[in-house]
Amino acid sequence: MIGQLRHIEWIAPYWLLGLVVVPVLALLYYLYIRRRHGRVAVPSLAPYDGVRGVRSWLLDPVMLAHKLMPILQLIGLALLIVAMARPRSLLREENIKAEGIDIFLAMDLSSSMLSRDFEPDRLTVAKRVASEFVADRPYDRFGLAVFAAESYTQSPLTSDHALLRGMLASLQCGQLADGTAIGMGLASAVNRLKDSDAKSRIIILLTDGSNNEGQIQPMQAAEIARQLGITVYTIGVGSRGVATVPVDRRADGTYVYRRARVVIDEELLQRISRLTGGKYYRATDEAGLKDVYAEIDELEKTELEITTIKRYAEEYPRLLLLGLGLLLGTYALQRTILRTYPDHV
Secondary structure, X not given: OHHHHOOEEEOOHHHHHHHHHHHHHHHHHHHHHHHHOOOOOOOOOHHHOOOOOHHHHHOOHHXXXXXXXXXXXXXXXXXXXXXXXXXXXXXXXXXXXXXXXXXEEXXXXXXXXHOOOOOOOHHHHHHHHHHHHHHOOOOOEEEEEEEOOOEEEEEEXXXXXXXXXXXXXXXXXXXXXXXXXXXXXXXXXXXXXXXXXOOEEEXXXXXXXXXXXXXXXXXXXXXXXXXXXXXXXXXXXXXXXXXXXXXXXXXXXXXXXXXXXXXXXXXXXXXXXXXXXXXXXXXXXXXXXXXXXXXXXXXXXXXXXXXXXXXXXXXXXXXXXXXXXXXXXXXXXXXXXXXXXXXXX
């Protein structure tokens, strides 16, 4: 009901002020009835044993109808007032033509992404913030590539954001041989975007280390991206100074941690982004990473062409007919079937 009322517009809403008259008339009628049928104090109710009370007239259809007449008349008056305010239902049809952007996320899955300078670790925060970024861009297609010592495509370009967010949530370190092959991760994303016909194609590459693996060098992949007109935004995640980082892995799969200096090849990431017309960012905490994605969101706006068609359904004719029906109907009944005479009390 509340949802329906939100879609009602009023052409002459000032008529609604007239509804104040309805409770005033109800009060005046109540006072009139009390004055007409005054109270009489008697020592005993025995003489009135045969007089019918409230329960009896509730069971008498004619008596009940007589009592309801004033209420129905007030309802009819209220409906007429509301009808004069000219309510109408608003129906909207939106035709959205979106010039979407194809975005590929290239995410580092090396063991250092489990470092605890983010709460609870870098990878968990990176997945959560990236998922929010995807959710906030409903008209774009997304793809996902992951890399460590090697790389692979987790998801090709898709408009199914729920599916892609599910894949993001399932990412774990240890799925690939350990290492950081930035060039391989970037090349995987570029390879998936090269056949895209989107107006704008971008890669968001997130890492926390330096390139130390892979057959393709980062700048080679960046040059290919530049030639294809693909913009690469690079993000270095990790606090400055030292952090608690995984340095070894036990036989049961758990990691051994110790304090170590955070090393990110920021110069390389800057060169990649600069060559492709993008930008490099450093995120030292979750709030900073959210700010990075927010800035990229502002820089890469999706073009939307929205045509809104409005149609209205007039509601006042039904209210008018119902209100007039109640007033005329009660008037006719009071002058015929329910007519009372001065000598009938």
